[in-house]
Amino acid sequence: MLRILRARIQQKHRTMKYPRGNFPEMPDRFAGRPVITGQCGESCRLCLDACPTHAVSKTPEGLRLDLGRCLFCRSCVGVCPSGCIAFTSNHQLAAAKREDLIIGPKSLERAAAVSEIARKFFRRSLKLRQVSAGGCNACEADANVLSTPAWDMGRFGISFVASPRHADGLLVTGPVTENMLLALRKTYEAVPEPRIVIASGACALSGGVFGGNPEVTGGAEPALPVDLFVPGCPRPTL
């Protein structure tokens, strides 16, 4: 018992101050929210060809980058001769509307978060059931991290629960494989209303790198109505 107490003192209090205090410092090589910084040559298609998930497109107004597809691999940055795309250290990527994930030359710093209804119902207590539907275990592992002392999301009244019947919503990861489609639907139906769906990671948003494979359906939509989209591969833990 004394050893356990001694260990407790040695390990210290480690829960981060965020969101009351400052952001924890992100590693300098971290790829956060991208910005379109320049105008490129009309005929140049290098970034479009380099992108593994067709996240980059070209419109008359300039480049568009779909965060729902982006793997944050920076292949586009590497090939661009005129430095038109840059990845900042801003980790705030989530959006309530799918179209807010499209980044253009004039996009806002941060998209609007959850809807008013969700805020009203679940503000102080949100119980989530996590469903991995073809996820590679990176998004899942970093969902588990949120319950550890450093993040301690229980502080905000958020926790993962064992049964969908105890949950207010689902946290979906993975590109939703054909083999998980039925189980995902059934899990959703078992959640009492009102309920929300959070799609987490490029796979759940668009199928990610698996997007074109016939074995996957291409993300949480259209199987379920999604209330919050969290980009990344895997999504950052903040």
Added chain:
Amino acid sequence: MNMNNPLPVYNGEAVGINKIPIVPPGLFLDSIVQAANDGARIACLFGSPVAARTIRLYAVLVHDPSGELSILATYVTDRYPALTPDCVQAHWFEREIAEQWGVRPEGHLWLKPVRFHHSYRPEHDAWGRSPNDPILPSVMDFFRVEGEETHEVAVGPVHAGVIEPGHFRFQCHGENVMHLEISLGYQHRGIERALQGGPDKRTIHFMETLAGDSTIGHATAYCGLVESLTHTQVPARAQMIRGIAAELERVANHVGDLGALAGDVGFLPTQNYCGRIRGDVLNLTALLCGNRFGRGLLVPGGVAWDLDPDRAGEMMARLEAIEADLAVAIPLMFDAPSVLARLEGTGSLSIELARRIGMVGGPARACGLVCDVRTQLPYGAYRFATLPVSTYHTGDCFARAYVRWLEVQRSFHLTRQLIESLTDGPLTRPCGALDPDQLAVALTEGWRGEICHVAATDEDGRFLFYKVVDPSFHNWFGLALAMRNQQISDFPLCNKSFNLSYCGHDL
């Protein structure tokens, strides 16, 4: 040399595909049985179509004590006499061959699908299903025990924790489990098929997400294959940085598992400390490449990010702090009688059984098997390191936990060594086009065990096939057997002590 004997190859060597001995099916099967009886393990056994009616079967064998690797092939059409009755470790592979190519191993005692998808050869189905029949996961004949006091417990695909999906059927007598059958395939994303015709811009991302917690392990195997198929000599500095990343991956996952095991037996201090410390280790990988899982670090030919002196200093300092935290957190668990009482004697496997079913990695070493690709078939930075193989002899949950702790300590030692001795030099060498008509095998030791990638190129130097074997593919059956005669309430503990990958198995 005798063209009937398996062709010996080095780990990461490319050979002309026409150099691989092709023998009649009978001799093929006899050679594998003979080799297995002499202590060899099947690293990979798979099929690849060569004509409308013909499938070529390849076997990649590892002779663990000596670290030799050899390849043999044969031709089959719609059926062949199964290997499994004489060589149990083939049983999961033969189910996979039957499912993918509609080739029926006659006499296989347990011929069921492994991933639940349609055959890759239309009109050929090992179970006589039509291409239009829907195939639903876990819809198959399960082994059943019948009797007045027996009952069946079905769990999954969606489990209670934040974990991947799979279906488990227990045949129970009271609390006692007589038999567990595991049915997977829910995570099947069609990666092997998507890799054919590559490499292309998606390939490295498939490798990084085969099993997302083994990004470095799988990416290292892939890069090794491409480098051997293009004759690229990877700079020493890059090999060392890959080694550092691989050891960090091992430490992070082992620490996370030790914490989760402590949690499963209700020992909260270690659970909480390890949950955080695992994150601290992942953050070291993020310090190196910006991503906690090592995404984007490896590229064929080398690494994309350098460990510059400032960064190396920072990493050393943080490693020291992490080690100090672990030196308190982990012994706390192993010294607690209440923890030991739950771990010791739970889910035991014997060394003979582990060898017979072809187990790999930590769970095999926990039974006393000496197998570690880093030592026996060294690649990359491990060619220059002496690394003792961490084993234990009891084969139970305690052994699987304790081997992890031994490995963590040795990984720290090796990581520090690699950082201190980082050589100067470039980070990458350009890889040219892939040689045509070659076959290459690359094995790495991921944190779960042996990762095996086999690829062959066609006449244009594109991937004719790309075969992946995650260590979980060898070990899921071990978990099923470990549950025999255990209490059903010990399943979470046994499952965590293996912590196998669903997506790595399902591909």
